[in-house]
Amino acid sequence: MPRNISASRPGKSEQVPPGYSIDPTITASFTVPTLASTTAKYLEIVQPHQTKEEFGRTKKAAEEFASSDLGKELQRRLEARAANNETGPNWLQIDPVVVFVSYFFVHVDDKLRRTPEKRAAALIRAMLPFRELVETQQLIPDKAVKYNPQQNNHITFIRKNKFYTVDLDHEGVQLSTAELESQIKRVIDVAGTVEGPAIGALTSENRDIWTDAREALLAVSPSNAEALRQIESSVIIVALDDSKPVTREAISSAVWAGNAKNRFYDKHQFIVFDNGRSGFLGEHSCMDGTPTLRMNEFIISSVARGKVDHGSPSVRPNIPQPKEVTFKLDAKTNKYIIEATEHYNELVAQHSMDVLHYEGYGSSYIKKHKISPDAWVQMVKQLAFHKLTQRPSVVYESAQTRKFQLGRTEVIRSTSNEAKAFVEAMEDPHATDKHRSELLRRAAARHLQYAAWAADGQGVDRHLFGLKKLLREGEPTPSIYTDPAFSKTNHWELSTSQLSSPWFDGWGYGEVVPDGFGLSYAIGADYLRWTITTITGKGAELKHYLAEAATEIKRMTESAAHEAEVKARL
Numbered sequence: 001m002p003r004n005i006s007a008s009r010p011g012k013s014e015q016v017p018p019g020y021s022i023d024p025t026i027t028a029s030f031t032v033p034t035l036a037s038t039t040a041k042y043l044e045i046v047q048p049h050q051t052k053e054e055f056g057r058t059k060k061a062a063e064e065f066a067s068s069d070l071g072k073e074l075q076r077r078l079e080a081r082a083a084n085n086e087t088g089p090n091w092l093q094i095d096p097v098v099v100f101v102s103y104f105f106v107h108v109d110d111k112l113r114r115t116p117e118k119r120a121a122a123l124i125r126a127m128l129p130f131r132e133l134v135e136t137q138q139l140i141p142d143k144a145v146k147y148n149p150q151q152n153n154h155i156t157f158i159r160k161n162k163f164y165t166v167d168l169d170h171e172g173v174q175l176s177t178a179e180l181e182s183q184i185k186r187v188i189d190v191a192g193t194v195e196g197p198a199i200g201a202l203t204s205e206n207r208d209i210w211t212d213a214r215e216a217l218l219a220v221s222p223s224n225a226e227a228l229r230q231i232e233s234s235v236i237i238v239a240l241d242d243s244k245p246v247t248r249e250a251i252s253s254a255v256w257a258g259n260a261k262n263r264f265y266d267k268h269q270f271i272v273f274d275n276g277r278s279g280f281l282g283e284h285s286c287m288d289g290t291p292t293l294r295m296n297e298f299i300i301s302s303v304a305r306g307k308v309d310h311g312s313p314s315v316r317p318n319i320p321q322p323k324e325v326t327f328k329l330d331a332k333t334n335k336y337i338i339e340a341t342e343h344y345n346e347l348v349a350q351h352s353m354d355v356l357h358y359e360g361y362g363s364s365y366i367k368k369h370k371i372s373p374d375a376w377v378q379m380v381k382q383l384a385f386h387k388l389t390q391r392p393s394v395v396y397e398s399a400q401t402r403k404f405q406l407g408r409t410e411v412i413r414s415t416s417n418e419a420k421a422f423v424e425a426m427e428d429p430h431a432t433d434k435h436r437s438e439l440l441r442r443a444a445a446r447h448l449q450y451a452a453w454a455a456d457g458q459g460v461d462r463h464l465f466g467l468k469k470l471l472r473e474g475e476p477t478p479s480i481y482t483d484p485a486f487s488k489t490n491h492w493e494l495s496t497s498q499l500s501s502p503w504f505d506g507w508g509y510g511e512v513v514p515d516g517f518g519l520s521y522a523i524g525a526d527y528l529r530w531t532i533t534t535i536t537g538k539g540a541e542l543k544h545y546l547a548e549a550a551t552e553i554k555r556m557t558e559s560a561a562h563e564a565e566v567k568a569r570l
Contacts, residue, residue, distance in 0.1 A: 102192065131235065236270060237268070238271075
């Protein structure tokens with residue numbers, strides 16, 4: 001999940017929370033890095049994971065690639081693509097991005113709204129001004145397929161696996177928050193206590209299976225096509241779960257993967273629980289998380305700051321009841337539903353989720369030591385992983401390249417020679433805190449340098465990917481790609497990303513390799529928070545080592561600072 005949320009154009013000041021009005025200037029295209037620059041960086045980032053002999057082989061392969069006729073030809077092709085208006089101004093355009101896990105945000109608690117109808121109504125009412133800003137192009141929308149807002153102006157609610165639609169306008173007047181509350185209470189009441197068929201579980205299936213199941217569903221009755229259209233054309237899905245999660249692990253798990261049946265994964269959806277807690281589950285294939293993060297921050301901050309126009313407190317008596325969206329099923333579609341639910345339950349059962357909310361310190365403390373909080377936290381994670389495995393980790397940290405037109409992300413390679421030296425010194429009982437502190441600062445500086453390269457489109461991964469994709473039939477694959485170091489250092493054991501917002505009480509996503517960890521994090525002024533997802537069974541251990549590493553680095557830094565102060569006074 002890329003950091004640095006930004007708006008594209010100033011909106012109406014009374015509707016937009018602080019921080020959303022920025023310079024709309026956008027850079028048109030990436031600059032393709034030079035081949036020499038990328039191969040030199042590549043050698044630096046693979047070296048920490050290799051023996052001297054392995055690195056010698058990799059160095060030879062990289063240098064041969066950079067100097068070969070084929071390497072130079074691939075570079076020319078990539079530069080030509082970047083300059084070709086017909087292929088677009090961005091030489092790297094991933095469309096679509098196939099992501100096999102969803103991401104989620106947990107909203108901060110709202111003590112004024114402890115029932116699902118009050119919480120959901122406020123979320124929806126606060127969302128509508130943001131929708132207006134997008135539709136009127138006061139905020140430039142991300143390009144994605146969507147339904148006409150004039151013809152599709154309804155919300156779909158899910159309760160007990162049953163779908164209900166509610167129009168947002170009545171007789172040309174937008175429903176007030178009180179009227180939305182009334183409609184949501186009607187949905188909860190009419191849904192009752194008996195679950196309906198789990199149509200939504202089909203959307204949790206493998207995409208090929210869901211495609212087949214969808215065709216089977218459409219074949220049963222023409223009315224099923226209209227039912228799907230009603231759901232898919234709604235402004236957003238609101239899942240009204242009948243659970244009451246309390247702990248951070250419980251609510252994070254419930255938002256991310258709590259109920260396959262009471263969901264519709266092909267759309268973005270708010271999830272609201274019976275105790276008034278809420279969150280957001282993002283459908284990742286159509287866009288990265290930055291626009292939805294921006295929307296959620298807008299909504300939660302507007303509600304918390306009392307900036308939402310809730311409309312009249314009275315409820316008009318003639319508002320139509322919510323409309324239930326029903327499906328006709330047969331033996332074949334019922335079989336698909338049963339299997340989808342079983343597959344989902346099996347998948348979720350394999351996963352663990354652990355949340356570490358560490359209150360030992362936060363960004364305020366880290367900044368006093370004149371170190372980047374993000375670089376510091378990356379070193380905490382690397383030390384924790386080394387404690388777990390006794391070796392360096394292959395780390396992916398997401399950097400956004402959205403200042404480039406159509407830009408999405410680049411990889412920040414957090415494991416460097418400097419980071420390796422720091423971690424090994426922290427684990428060496430004979431190393432001094434003064435030496436460890438010096439190594440921490442070198443590792444942090446190196447991290448910031450690579451992060452700046454990545455943000456400027458000068459990272460390694462997208463460039464090497466682009467070159468490889470331009471190989472033509474019959475051309476040999478360069479040895480830089482077949483060398484074991486290439487696949488080894490693209491196996492993201494730690495998939496990390498920072499999202500720090502005062503309006504979220506958690507966020508996360510799944511791991512990207514079977515033996516790895518999803519490791520989202522947030523840096524508050526006085527806390528650090530990690531959400532750990534994995535199927536390795538080692539999530540609790542990593543949580544323990546993260547806390548241990550965070551404390552050890554704090555103590556080491558204070559010891560080194562104290563030693564320096566004493567020395568300065570002598």
